[in-house]
Amino acid sequence: MKAYQHITDRIIRAIETEGLLPWRKPWRAESPRNLRGNNYRGINRLVLSIQPYADPRWVTFKQVSELGGHVRRGEHGTPIMFWNEVEEERGSETQKRMVARYYYVFNVQQTEGLNLEPLTEGLDESACSSVASLAEIMCPSVDVHRKGTAAYYSPPEDVVVMPRAELFDSAEAYEQTLAHELVHATGHSSRLARKEVCDPIQFGSDPYAREELVAELGAAFLTADLGIHSDVEQSASYVAGWLKALKNDKSLIIKAASSAQAAVDFILAPMAGSVA
Numbered sequence: 001m002k003a004y005q006h007i008t009d010r011i012i013r014a015i016e017t018e019g020l021l022p023w024r025k026p027w028r029a030e031s032p033r034n035l036r037g038n039n040y041r042g043i044n045r046l047v048l049s050i051q052p053y054a055d056p057r058w059v060t061f062k063q064v065s066e067l068g069g070h071v072r073r074g075e076h077g078t079p080i081m082f083w084n085e086v087e088e089e090r091g092s093e094t095q096k097r098m099v100a101r102y103y104y105v106f107n108v109q110q111t112e113g114l115n116l117e118p119l120t121e122g123l124d125e126s127a128c129s130s131v132a133s134l135a136e137i138m139c140p141s142v143d144v145h146r147k148g149t150a151a152y153y154s155p156p157e158d159v160v161v162m163p164r165a166e167l168f169d170s171a172e173a174y175e176q177t178l179a180h181e182l183v184h185a186t187g188h189s190s191r192l193a194r195k196e197v198c199d200p201i202q203f204g205s206d207p208y209a210r211e212e213l214v215a216e217l218g219a220a221f222l223t224a225d226l227g228i229h230s231d232v233e234q235s236a237s238y239v240a241g242w243l244k245a246l247k248n249d250k251s252l253i254i255k256a257a258s259s260a261q262a263a264v265d266f267i268l269a270p271m272a273g274s275v276a
Contacts (some may be wrong), residue, residue, distance in 0.1 A: 007079060131228065
């Protein structure tokens, strides 16, 4: 689909330009949202979060005009996706299917003349729970063993294994890694039942790469929601691997972001409010 290719090309350009995975940022970042305060989700959240703006608010060209402002000369919008239901005649039957489309939004920093409320300063640190707490409080059915020699999730035993926290370079690195493994655990047959987790897969295979991308994006979404910054660097070969996968499958990033969002929703369900 044209919409899939358009969005995927955006992600590929960001990776090639920055030389790293753009969803990992070494600072705390607010989730992108519209003017109603509803957070963008899935692939739209990813596409907007990697843009170079400090303000998390996004508007359409029409909204800018309705608010009496204008988009600054030379600024370009960022495409986000939506799905329309269309009807098709197939023989004597009418069938419905969802078609992906995209339209453009602008960050408020790309506009002038908008009379918006100022952003609140900083983050409320007291509201930032740790991933470790989530593992115990919000995912009580997942066993986490913290005396391993490596970090991984074992589907047959339904166990997350982690090295001791003091072996990590930083608390953020520990929580990023634990978030990654917890996202894997959401794919268990008793939870979200992702095929890549439920079925045996081979290291380095396409299903393995897909599940790893889901866990990467889910960890980025989850730690951002909790106000935890990531300082985990990626090797050149790892980044090159993602580029190859994205170029080979135009819909991979969209599907992975959707699965990652579902995993984060599952983990945060007990404290989730309304999002859009």
